[in-house]
Amino acid sequence: MKFLGVDVNVKNLPELDKGYIPLEAFTRAYLSGAKKPVAFAVVRSENEVSVYDTFIYGTEEMREADFYYSGRVVKLLLWMCGGGEVVVCGDEAVAEHIKREYSKGGAREFDAEFMARVYERDFLVRYAPLSEKPAAKEQSIPTGGYFDGCRIGFDAGGSDRKVSAVVDGNAIYSEEVVWYPKITEDPDYHYAGIVEAFKTAASKMPRVDAIGVSSAGIYVNNRTMVASLFLKVPQDLFDKKVRDIYVNAAKEIGDVPLVVANDGDVAALAGALELGEGRVLGIAMGTSQAAGYVDTDKHIKGWLNELAFAPVDCGPEAMRDEWSGDIGCGVKYFSQDGVIKLAAFAGIELDESLSPAQKLKVVQGLMEKGDGRAAAIYRSIGVYLAHTAVLYTRFYDLRNILLLGRVMSGEGGAIILKTANEVLADEYPECAGKLRLVLPDESSRRVGQSVAAAGLPKVK
Secondary structure, three states: OEEOOEEOOOOOOOOOOOOOOEHHHHHHHHHOOOOEEEEEEEEEEOOEEEEEEEEEOOOOOOHHHHHHHHHHHHHHHHHHHOOOEEEEEOOHHHHHHHHHHOOOOOOOHHHHHHHHHHHOOOOEEEEEOHHHOOOOEOOOEOOOOOOOOEEEEEEEOOOEEEEEEEEOOEEEEEEEEEOOHHHOOOHHHHHHHHHHHHHHHHOOOOOOOEEEEEEOOEEEOOEEEEOHHHOOOOHHHHHHHHOOHHHHHHHOOOOOOEEEEEHHHHHHHHHHHHHOOOOEEEEEEOOOEEEEEEOOOOOEOOOOOOHHHOEOEOOOOOOEOOOOOOEOEHHHOOOHHHHHHHHHHOOOOOOOOOOHHHHHHHHHHHHHOOOHHHHHHHHHHHHHHHHHHHHHHOOOOOOEEEEEOHHHOHHHHHHHHHHHHHHHHHHOHHHHOOOEEEOOOHHHHHHHHHHHHHOOOOOO
């Protein structure tokens, strides 16, 4: 197929989504002819800078392809690493294009405003000659892995909340409760659910020594900065009741150490614990696509790892994310949204009055009954995963990808894994032996993050 003047060859396409163009396949084809060196730096602070070196064509004939490729790389870097500033090095036309996209009214206005909120400063895009490329400055932060004593681990998902009571590293009790945080305006609803979960776990142990929380969103010093869980909460109530929602809930249990971490980072930590080694990208496929990364030393990097917003598909008809307004981003491929999207393509009619989590359960029920349409959904996700896993290796130093979350539960998860490995071996044989996709046991897939979260705080 031809896309923006580039011949893109793909051997394996998802059977239910023939319009899919893997960003990895486009990238390989594009870079085969791109010779002009450029670099993109995303700046989080004076001491936190991520730099990505690559190439473009730099010709008028390929200008549209240059703009597209550069735009996708910048977006990937921002949602992977985070940044309040982007420095485009080596091509002024590309720099101006990125600046327009991230300006008021531009295609990436949402991304710019999001980063401005996270880093509490105006978002900036600027040009620099390649000779003045910023130096990379990365952190490696030890966290988690403490399991002494009696601990509560809580995992706040968009469709269910999970809590575990963990004693000396053993989960003696775990539960899942359906809730609806993303469509609820009253923060007292969220608070009551969190406190109820904490108290339930506390009742299973003689005492509570620490509380660890895995929660979608961005947290600084246990305070909520940005989080889709509280999407409907008005800003004034967010500032009043959500900023310190976990801090206040923990106080109802006692004066114990508390650590709140992004659910993606906890997924990666769960992976490192499961595998006993680092270089792990943890991906939890649930309400959204949560992701996190630990390096060789099993340390986190201080990156956002919000891969739900990172592009994976170049297809012009790719599904649009309602929040960011962009198309082809991970949330519509590696979450319950992806299952629901593919169910329509497979001819499965889902009752629109059902919540997304309930729709997923319908598909899982069909899978348990051996429905071929449901199996096709999971095979299609497996194809998505193989292409995207290789794309991620361009940006992460990866050995392992641990797959968690509701979408990976049951027979469907096994089909996703099997299909992904087959596509890797067929289309990317150079990666098949170096990149390992790992599916933990069923219990870990569903509540592994709550157990891993319990190990976040260090007991004094």
